[in-house]
Amino acid sequence: MANLTIQAPAKVNLHLRVKERRPDGFHNLESIFAALAFGDTLHFEHLDEDGALETRMEGPFSGKAEIPPEKNIVSRAVSLFRSKTGYARGLGVRVDKRIPLGGGLGGGSSNAASTLIALDTLYKAGGGSLDGDSLAEMAALLGSDVPFFLGETGVSYVSGRGERLLSLKAPENLFLVLVNPGFPSETPRAFRLLDEFREKNGENAPDRHADIPNSGGNFPDPSELCEKLYAAPRDWPFQNDFLPVFLDDAEGGAAYRQMLNGLRGLGADFAGLSGAGSTCFGVFSGWEKAEKAEKSLLKTWNCVKTTFLLAHRAIPEYNNNTEKGRHRKERRHGDNRYQGP
DSSP: OOSEEEEEEEEEEEEEEEEEEOTTSOEEEEEEEEEEEEEEEEEEEEESSTTOEEEEEESTTSOSSOOOTTTOHHHHHHHHHHHHHOOOOEEEEEEEOOSOTTSSSOHHHHHHHHHHHHHHHHHHHTTOOOOHHHHHHHHHHHOTTGGGGGSSBSEEEEEETTTEEEEEOOOSSOEEEEEEOSSOOOHHHHHHHHHHHHHHHOSSOTTTTTTSTTSSOOOOOHHHHHHHTTSOGGGOOOOBTHHHHHHTOTTTHHHHHHHHHHHHHTTOSEEEEOTTSSOEEEEESOHHHHHHHHHHHTTTOSEEEEEEBOSBOOOOEESSHHHHHHHHTTOOSOOOOOOOO
16 A cells, blocks of 8 residues: 555646747746646555665556656656655655646646655655755756646746746636647657747747637736736636647647637637647636536547646645544645546
């Protein structure tokens, strides 16, 4: 039996602007990240041999090939945590993988962050001590999106390369339908296509796809963006810089157009692209309307999921009575855990 279980929520980018390239090779970003009540589940158990690490992936998106440790972000997170803290307990980690790979939903980053949170919990239970800044520094070393999943709230305005966060309150009574087309979007290719698109068409290309809302144009300033989060979704000015690029892409443009038009045609108040693809999402004002849209979209797409926004970050759960009682005292700020399918 696992000693500890933690959820690794997916996220969507409600808004994503890719700005100038930085000296370190990354791009500066402007985005609004929102964590979802849907994602992977990570199970941790102690092994007898100190320093041992066994990881395995299960579930519909676990993949057929074994991922080498140097490319497995869970293994990398464990190794980094051990190097920074000296924590040497042997660990077995099972990941129930439900987040589509290459879907723009932050699955790898969320797995890394949830691994850090889980290890921090186990480390402190054994008498260790680690401050929040150290955990955040480790997260930034693992990837640009990882720090977001350590945030206390489920929604953040994100800038820099992803490490600068302004926590926001999650809007209430909004329901999302995720639609994945069945193919991944590779981030390096997405940025290459974006660079080529901008060289040809200019940075904003405002009127190229007038039939697809939120596919290009002028951008509000950061304070206005954050304020608009609490307006009706049909009035959101949010956009994604990758969307006009993908709509022009011969390989997947028709699929993106079909997903977005399908969501809007089924009553979504807002429809957009998450991250650098390939998942699209629609925002609905009612759960029943969202579920009805999900059932309709499943006639065309194999991977469709209705979900909602989370209020705060993932919380570890012990799976034995002794630890559970102690841990319950640590989480008095509410519970928005979710159950996977």
